[in-house]
Amino acid sequence: MALQKLAKLAHLIDKEGIYPKEILKQIAQNGDFAALQSRADLYQAIENIAKISKICGTSGFCMWCQFAIIYYLINSDNTELKNELLPKLYSGQILGGTALSNPMKAFAGIEKNHLKATKVEGGYIINGNLPWVSNISEDSVFGAIALDDDNTPVMGVIRVGDNARLKSSIKYSALEGSATKSVVIKNYFLSNNDILSQNIYEYLVRITPGFILLQTGIAAGIIKASLEEINKSNASHADINSYLNFDFKSLQNEYISLLNLVQNLAKNIDNINPLDILEARLLGSNLTQKTTSAAVLFSGARGYLESSKVARLQKEGNFVLIVTPSIKHLLKEISEVKAGRGCIKSWKSKQAI
Missing domain, CATH: 2.40.110.10 (Butyryl-CoA Dehydrogenase, subunit A, domain 2)
Incomplete structure (x- = not known):
């Protein structure tokens, strides 16, 4: 029911800036946020974000915010704070943000x-x-x-x-x-x-990879929706679409590869190379940019209408490119890590002092 309501409201969320607070609470009551009980549940949270982002990127981003504060708490050593807030965040009684x-x-x-x-x-x-x-x-x-x-x-x-x-x-x-x-x-x-x-530096080392990887759920949902729009266009305009530089099957294979990579990283989050996380997040951004642009081209003039879903997908996709860490932030940090520096290495060195 919540997903049906969200699908009907997605255009107004985008055009009129309606905050889907009650729908997010319904999603919470369906158990989506309670899926993240431990670090081992990271990929399930990513899948839940993707499911919502496919319908509405704004709502998927809000889900990521909620999962981020939940992730901070499940990784915290403050038992009383966890016991107080986690049930309220899981149930949607409280909706929260990240501010990082x-x-x-x-x-x-x-x-x-x-x-x-x-x-x-x-x-x-x-x-x-x-x-x-x-x-x-x-x-x-x-x-x-x-x-x-x-x-x-x-x-x-x-x-x-x-x-x-x-x-x-x-x-x-x-x-x-x-x-x-x-x-x-x-x-x-x-x-x-x-x-x-x-133990702040130990804590930052612990939460940052998952905090970043959770964002790939937003990308995955928007990519999936874009692929569906491309496939829909091909049903009636396959001949003319064949002249484009984008190919549905190739994009779909890139998407499947991204999901497999993210799933593997999520399963191994306790023993992860920071560079792998950064490059996966960058891959998600780049593929989002590619598929949303392709969806616009495949849709043609229909995609340029005020009510067009692909126009909304491209705007939502652009946000994936600039939300922290943005593409340029990721590229900077990847360069730092390859040079033997980077935030996590810095935190680990301070943690040892």
Whole structure:
């Protein structure tokens, strides 16, 4: 029922920026989020994201946000925080976000970290502004990273409220229905009870590969939908389509190869090479770009109509290319890793100190 509602609403989610909050809650009640109980369940979560992204990329992105905060918690050593929040996130009672776009870019040297943490009794006082946090409303939580006075990362769960206020000033060309807000954090008390890990560098090494790999679910769903549109066009225009530089069978084989690669990486997430994760995520972006562009060409003028699904798929696909880590971020980090550096190697060296 939730998927049928989503299919009918997808066009309005894209055009009018409707946030599909109630549908996401129904998806939660169907058990989709509860599929991620441990690290071993990573591929099932990716499949669930793909299933929704195939219908609506915005909703698939929101699912990834929810799975991201769930993933932070299942990897946390804070048992009380897990026991409090995981049931609410699984059931959809709370919808949450990730807020790691800025710190991940900061770790890569692309921009500065926007949040500052000052140690006080029982926790930290957090100040700063986050320009992009998605899938959040007034009753949400999200994971965030601030730097303390020694520039050591502090990662915890922020609860939206008076000291973490939402601002709805962002307008997008797509993904407008993702409930993406800027967040003003002023004198927010982050209790030690809401800290996700006391061993921050070990924790970052643990969560980052899965955090990135989960995004391939968004790509997989959009690629699958694009392939269906290409196949639909071929049913009536195979002759003229044969002159295009894209071939349905070849694209489909690339898609199957991507799924097999992602599944293998997810199964081996505890013993993974960071370069493999980065290259798989880049492969997902590149194939998304290729198949959404192909879908537009195969559809021709029909794909340029205001109500066109392929036009929406291309916009959603473009988001896969720029969401953190974007293609240029991935290429930078791949270059760093090949040069013997990279974020995870840096974290491991600091973890050993």
